Structure formats: C-alpha cells, structure tokens
Amino acid sequence: MRIGIIGAGQLGQMLGFAARELGDRCTFVDPSRSPPAAAAGDVLQAAFDNSAALARLAAECDVVSYEFENVPVDALLEIANQVPVYPPPAALRHAQDRLAEKRLFEGLDIPLPAYKAIDSLADLENAVADIGLPLVIKTRRLGYDGKGQAVLRESEQAAAVLEQLGPVDLIAEQWVSFDFEVSAIGARSVAGDVVVYPLTENRHADGILRESRAPVDQPALATLAEDYMSRLLHQLDYVGVLALELFVVGDRLLANEFAPRVHNSGHWTIEGVAASQFRNHILAVTGRKLEPPTLHGHAGMLNLIGEMPPVGNLPGGGQLHDYGKDPRPGRKLGHITVVADSAIERDRQLAEIVDFVTNSTRNQGPAT
Ligand SMILES: Nc1ncnc2c1ncn2[C@@H]1O[C@H](COP(=O)(O)OP(=O)(O)O)[C@@H](O)[C@H]1O
Numbered sequence: 001m002r003i004g005i006i007g008a009g010q011l012g013q014m015l016g017f018a019a020r021e022l023g024d025r026c027t028f029v030d031p032s033r034s035p036p037a038a039a040a041g042d043v044l045q046a047a048f049d050n051s052a053a054l055a056r057l058a059a060e061c062d063v064v065s066y067e068f069e070n071v072p073v074d075a076l077l078e079i080a081n082q083v084p085v086y087p088p089p090a091a092l093r094h095a096q097d098r099l100a101e102k103r104l105f106e107g108l109d110i111p112l113p114a115y116k117a118i119d120s121l122a123d124l125e126n127a128v129a130d131i132g133l134p135l136v137i138k139t140r141r142l143g144y145d146g147k148g149q150a151v152l153r154e155s156e157q158a159a160a161v162l163e164q165l166g167p168v169d170l171i172a173e174q175w176v177s178f179d180f181e182v183s184a185i186g187a188r189s190v191a192g193d194v195v196v197y198p199l200t201e202n203r204h205a206d207g208i209l210r211e212s213r214a215p216v217d218q219p220a221l222a223t224l225a226e227d228y229m230s231r232l233l234h235q236l237d238y239v240g241v242l243a244l245e246l247f248v249v250g251d252r253l254l255a256n257e258f259a260p261r262v263h264n265s266g267h268w269t270i271e272g273v274a275a276s277q278f279r280n281h282i283l284a285v286t287g288r289k290l291e292p293p294t295l296h297g298h299a300g301m302l303n304l305i306g307e308m309p310p311v312g313n314l315p316g317g318g319q320l321h322d323y324g325k326d327p328r329p330g331r332k333l334g335h336i337t338v339v340a341d342s343a344i345e346r347d348r349q350l351a352e353i354v355d356f357v358t359n360s361t362r363n364q365g366p367a368t
C-alpha cells in the first residue's frame with residue numbers, strides 16, 4: 001500500500017521504517033529541505049496545507065495520515081472525500097484546541113485538573129478566585145514542548161502573564177502537584193479493535209520530555225488508563241495510534257492532553273514491544289488487524305536534546321536512534337532505548353547512559 005503522511009520529522013521517519021517492514025511505502029509532505037523522514041520514503045517538499053501537494057497525496061495514496069499536530073483541519077477535510085484520512089480529522093480538531101480537548105474529557109467522565117477559558121483579565125482574576133494559585137496559563141492552540149505556557153504564582157502578575165502570552169485565546173489550569181506523569185498509548189483499527197500499550201512513566205524538564213520508563217508497575221493505574229483510553233478511542237471513532245498524557249495523584253489519574261498520533265513517550269515500543277506504536281499505527285490506518293503489545297522486558301528511553309553525544313563510546317545496552325537533524329539548543333535530535341530483564345537493571349543501564357550523555361554534551365538543557 002502507499003501511505004501519505006503529512007509531516008516528515010522523526011515520527012514520520014519511524015512510521016516510514018515500520019511501513020517498509022510491512023511491505024508498504026510512504027510519501028511525506030513537509031516544507032523542510034532534507035527532513036528526517038526522507039530516509040524512509042519519498043518527500044513532496046511543500047507546506048502542510050499546500051492544496052496541490054495534498055491533492056497529489058490523495059491521488060497517489062491509498063490512505064493519508066499525519067505525524068504533526070498543526071496540520072490545518074480544513075486542509076484534511078478537503079481531501080477526506082477522495083481518500084480515507086486517519087486519525088479522523090475530528091479527533092485532530094479536538095486536540096488542536098485545549099478547551100475543546102478538556103470538554104471532551106469532561107463529557108467522557110475522565111477526571112482532569114480544574115480549568116477556565118480566559119478571554120480577559122477579569123476572566124483570569126475569576127480563575128484565581130475560583131481555582132486558586134498557582135495557575136498554569138496555556139495558549140489554547142499551537143503549544144508544544146511546554147511552549148505557550150506560563151505559571152501564575154501571584155495575582156499581581158496576572159496582567160503581565162497575559163501580556164507575555166500575547167493576544168490569543170488562553171486557558172487557565174489548576175497547578176497539579178502530581179506524584180509523577182504517565183502516558184497511555186493506544187491504537188484502534190478500522191474494525192474497532194483496540195490495543196493499549198503498557199503504561200509509561202514520563203519525566204519532563206522545562207516542558208520537554210527527557211525520560212520514559214515502562215511498564216509502570218501499578219496495575220490499578222494501568223487499568224484506569226486503559227479505561228480512559230478506550231472511552232476516547234470509541235467516542236472519536238478513532239483509527240490509528242493515540243497518546244493520552246496523565247498526571248498521577250495518589251490513586252487517581254487526571255487527564256492533561258492527548259495527541260492524535262504516535263508519540264515520543266512511545267519510542268521505547270520499537271525495542272520494548274513485539275509490535276511498536278509505529279507498526280500498529282500503520283496496521284490501523286491500512287485497515288489491517290492490530291498486533292498485541294507483548295513486552296520484551298523493562299524499557300527505558302532517554303531523549304537526546306540539543307547535541308548528540310559521541311556515539312562510538314556509548315555504554316553497552318543502549319540502542320541509539322539518530323534522526324539526522326542539525327543540532328540546535330532544545331531540539332530533539334535522537335533517543336536511546338534500553339530493555340532489561342528487571343526494572344532495577346533497566347534503571348541502572350539508563351542511569352549509566354544519562355551520566356554518559358550529560359558528561360559528554362553541554363547542551364541537554366532547554367532552548368536559550
Ligand atoms: N496543570 C499542570 N500542573 C502541573 N504541571 C503541568 C500542568 N500542565 C502542564 N504541566 C507540565 O508541563 C508539561 C507540558 O505541558 P503540556 O500541557 O503537556 O503541553 P505540551 O503541549 O507542551 O506538551 C507537562 O508534561 C507537565 O510536566
């Protein structure tokens with residue numbers, strides 16, 4: 001089959017490799033000159049909403065998918081009567097607007113932090129009174145890797161925070177002092193079968209994912225996450241992989257956001273599971289049966305951000321993925337995965353790799 005994919009970053013690259021393994025081919029649309037996914041398929045160099053490029057994709061491909069969340073939904077709808085577009089554009093519409101996303105969670109009885117839509121200083125003052133401080137203020141659209149966010153700690157700073165985020169639609173959220181963060185990654189096929197991967201623990205720094213570990217050894221939380229995942233997948237009549245980010249507070253899970261695509265916190269599934277998130281996404285969007293997420297062991301993943309370490313000297317056990325991108329502070333350039341027989345051994349190997357990467361690079365911090 002020929003699969004059209006909008007976006008040709010590292011997620012596209014890994015989708016392309018999975019497609020090849022299944023005997024499929026990918027064509028990507030991306031404005032960059034030599035994007036990571038060029039290593040895994042053909043690239044049409046064009047803007048994500050370029051009508052001519054999308055029309056060509058629709059004409060040449062059996063199905064169109066996307067690996068990038070800011071594809072204009074209208075551009076997808078334009079081709080959706082010519083070719084199946086998965087995940088459904090309606091899912092993307094919800095994910096692109098934090099307010100719509102939160103209302104969706106509420107409608108499905110999925111617990112979430114208290115929030116309010118913010119259109120004015122008065123709205124923000126009301127949010128401070130109703131929810132309390134600190135508050136996380138986020139742009140409703142286009143945020144990623146912690147960008148488009150600010151924490152309001154004192155009510156006197158309200159006007160300054162609004163100024164900082166600019167004249168755009170905002171929401172204010174209760175600051176959650178979570179025990180840790182997790183993500184649930186699930187897939188649903190055209191026939192409606194669902195697969196949910198083992199729950200993943202995620203550590204962020206400055207809003208960017210640094211480390212993931214799986215499986216989280218807390219069966220009650222995993223069951224809860226699977227339940228929320230299933231509700232979302234069914235409600236959205238979803239096809240493909242979806243990632244749901246959650247905060248763990250005691251024995252509760254609070255939904256933070258979802259991504260209608262393969263996700264950085266699921267990179268460990270390439271080595272850690274018999275069928276990776278990329279493989280199941282390709283199987284789903286091409287109308288095939290999903291494969292079970294049988295675990296190979298305890299997995300850990302470290303993102304390589306800003307600068308690549310000298311890979312020749314990498315401590316044993318780590319599997320390196322180099323996306324082939326130019327280094328830039330704050331940019332995700334690759335990742336390393338370890339898989340071990342026990343959580344203790346996994347943590348030991350990951351710690352060794354973290355030490356190595358931290359000591360051999362200067363730039364693993366946020367963009368400056
Ligand atoms: N309400 C909150 N309370 C505490 N931490 C938060 C909250 N919202 C976001 N964060 C932190 O910031 C990170 C990035 O925020 P998120 O809403 O996931 O936006 P992004 O689209 O940038 O991933 C989260 O993974 C979490 O670590």
Ligand SMILES: [Mg+2]
Nearest residue numbers: 145245256257
């Ligand atoms: Mg997030």
